[in-house]
Amino acid sequence: MRRCSRTACAAEAVATLTFDYAESMAVLGPLAIVREPHGYDLCARHAERTSAPVGWQIVRHASLGEVGFKA
Secondary structure: OOEOOOOOOOOEOOEEEEEEHHHOEEEEEEOOOOOOOOOEEEOHHHHHHOOOOOOOEEEEOOOOOOOOOOO
């Protein structure tokens, strides 16, 4: 089980957040199969609350039928 990357959160990670700096885009999708060195694994609560920096867009991807992750 992988844990949420947020400080002091011990919940199980269900999503991975990555950034595309060239495109000013944050991408939030289902948990990556392998831990990404430049990604952040997030629990369902933190994934739902995640927002993009001002001037950026956030893209949310979800697999059909995936439990614990809402787009």
